[in-house]
Amino acid sequence: MAPAPTLDSAKPAVIRLHPHDNVIIALQDLSAGTLLPQIGAPLLQAVPRGHKIACAPIVQGAQVIRYGQIIGVATLPVAAGDHVHVHNLGMGAHDQDYAFSSDLRPLPAIDGPRYFMGYPRDDGQVGTRNYLGILTSVNCSGSVARFIAEAVERQGWLADFPHVDGVVPIVHGSGCGMSGKDEGYATLFRTLQGYARNPNFGGILLVGLGCEVMQIPDLIGTGRMRGDGNFRYMTIQQTGGTRKTIERGVAVLREMAEVANRVQRQPAGLQHLMIGMQCGGSDGYSGITANPALGAASDLLVAHGGTTILSETSEIYGAEHLLTRRAVTPEVGAKIVERIRWWEDYTARNGGEMDNNPSPGNKKGGLTTILEKSLGAVAKGGTAPLTQVYKFAEPITERGFVFMDSPGYDPCSVTGQIASGANLIAFTTGRGSVSGYKPTPCIKLATNSEMYGRMSEDMDVNCGDIIDGVTIEAKAREIFELFIRVASGEQTKSEELGFGGAEFVPWQMGAVM
Known part of the structure; x- marks a missing residue:
């Protein structure tokens, strides 16, 4: 009998993100037959890193839980140790309790002003x-x-x-x-x-x-x-x-x-920084490393009086309830819901559907449904109160953490954020997006160390070392300090490479006549 495949003991093999989750996430490429203590049974198939594994049996039609939230339903019976992905996981009912303004939390006090x-x-x-x-x-x-x-x-x-x-x-x-x-x-x-x-x-x-x-x-x-x-x-x-x-x-x-x-x-106070936050080429690590780290950096900037913009409405679908609960008023929260309803109508009348996401690259990286992708994407917004909701390219007048309606197509979404006033862009990527957005510098945050090593000439920060023990708080501080340096003139990798000449992409709606 062949011995069970061995693991790289220097690195964690899997992670469970919430006590209520019925899936765990592979942090290494795992071979069939690998024994995992979290499951008590061998893996039934090989599972690539970033992908999901059932840690308990899931009956057909039952909800699959990641981040403590619904990411879909099992379309087939799933055994403990099964790879959970497009072959056995699909969209299902996901009615949300918007609970407007029920989870408002003030940000911690800061130690004096900072400048760029x-x-x-x-x-x-x-x-x-x-x-x-x-x-x-x-x-x-x-x-x-x-x-x-x-x-x-x-x-x-x-x-x-x-x-x-x-x-x-x-x-x-x-x-x-x-x-x-x-x-x-x-x-x-x-x-x-x-x-x-x-x-x-x-x-x-x-x-x-x-x-x-x-x-x-x-x-x-x-x-x-x-x-x-x-x-x-x-x-x-x-x-x-x-x-x-x-x-x-x-x-x-x-x-x-x-x-x-x-x-x-x-010298200018950080209240004059307005940062558009994006994710592109997302993978199974995005909601574990770079997005939460950017969210914590967003909280730091907001605590210093600055503004951060979350966008990509089609990629918060199914996670919008996490934002409505942080809205400063029920009226602000209702604007998020109105935009979601607009998008449901917009996609339907154009022959699309909200679950058109994730992309093939997202799926290869371990993301299965738009619900799963959205829950990871919303992590970029940290924990700060949601102060206002804006239409695409509408001037942003409220400071703090805000939302701007946009497609999930990154160049288009960033175009709207810059038109709204963003003077800096922070962009997380798992597969390795390359882009830049003149006149606004773009900081690239890699979600995993393997891609960072392969594309280090395009990436500004490696967030993959969070898997190896670097804390979210320490990584957030690294990102925050980079915000200040880039705002003060330090060039990003995309600026050094000369990006920014082809990424102005206005959102085109309506008939072309």
């Missing part, structure tokens, strides 16, 4: 970067915006302005062929205005074609688009075509660089 070195703006915001932006009203002006940025780079005069980080063309695939009065138009309108006002831009040049639905005069409105006045606009048709627009755009940007360069980094 940022760029003060006339409207009271503070930037963590100082870019010039070329914002486009329509796809038809996107190439010209890129041509202008390339011409500036070729001419080399940005070297004369050491306090300007660069020129960023913000191009997209919409702005025309759309209704001029529906929800899709309003969402794109908010997004473009929000980017123009983001504090990480020291100036904005708005370039349109001239005949598009998203008209430049409408975007500008009757007021100033930026509080500092470092804003210009033009249309290609009125300026005289491509060549003349490029020449004029380069000249205008040089004038704007003179203004932007006068603003230098100064």
Whole structure:
């Protein structure tokens, strides 16, 4: 008889996340026949790390519990030691008790104020970067915006302005062929205005074609688009075509660089930090390591007066009750529920379903249902009270921990957060997402040490060592201190690699006509 497979005794083999759970999580690749004391029986199949194992028999139709919460129902009888995944776990009834505002907990007191070195703006915001932006009203002006940025780079005069980080063309695939009065138009309108006002831009040049639905005069409105006045606009048709627009755009940007360069980094309280929190390429470790660590770092920042933004509405589905209970008022909690109901209708009328998540990569990493993924994703929000709920790209005016409605598609969700005012992004990933989001620096947090070792040139922090004994609190402090350093100018890995030129993705709704 062959001996039972051996374990790496230097590392824990499995973890049980809550006393009520009927599954445990593999922390190593486990072979069939491996004996686990938590089960008292050999594994019936090989189980990859990050995946679930039944620690007791589960009858068909019974609820499967992880984090002490429902993640689905058994679609087949499950024996102790069975691998629990797509072959025997599916969605089931998951009615939630929203218990509005029933779990409000004040955050612990902090030891004095902290500061970062940022760029003060006339409207009271503070930037963590100082870019010039070329914002486009329509796809038809996107190439010209890129041509202008390339011409500036070729001419080399940005070297004369050491306090300007660069020129960023913000191009997209919409702005025309759309209704001029529906929800899709309003969402794109908010997004473009929000980017123009983001504090990480020291100036904005708005370039349109001239005949598009998203008209430049409408975007500008009757007021100033930026509080500092470092804003210009033009249309290609009125300026005289491509060549003349490029020449004029380069000249205008040089004038704007003179203004932007006068603003230098100064000490700013952490109440001026607004961090968009994302997870992408999630795996079975996400809800164990990086997401809880980011949640604890979020609590630290909120305790210092800062703001953190949780988003991705389709990826809190089934876990929204954990947020409604922390809402500062029942009315704020009800906004979360209203957004969930909107999403149920939105997906249904477009032939989709809320359980379209997780992705193939998520499933390979051990996540099975959207309920399971959402429970891990919500951990990014820590424990702070939920102070407000916003629509996509809506200006965030309340400090603290807030929620902004968005799709779960990461570039789109981050686009909304930056339009809402985020001057820093924190992004957890288990499979290894690579991206950046100019003008806002993005900190990448790896959920597991294996991926971190393989992709360390793209990852800023390894949270996989939490499995080896580093505490959530210690990792949160490491992340929090990195927030301050990056906000003060330290480059992230994605910035060093040059990411950020292709990740502006406005949420497109409605008919393309």
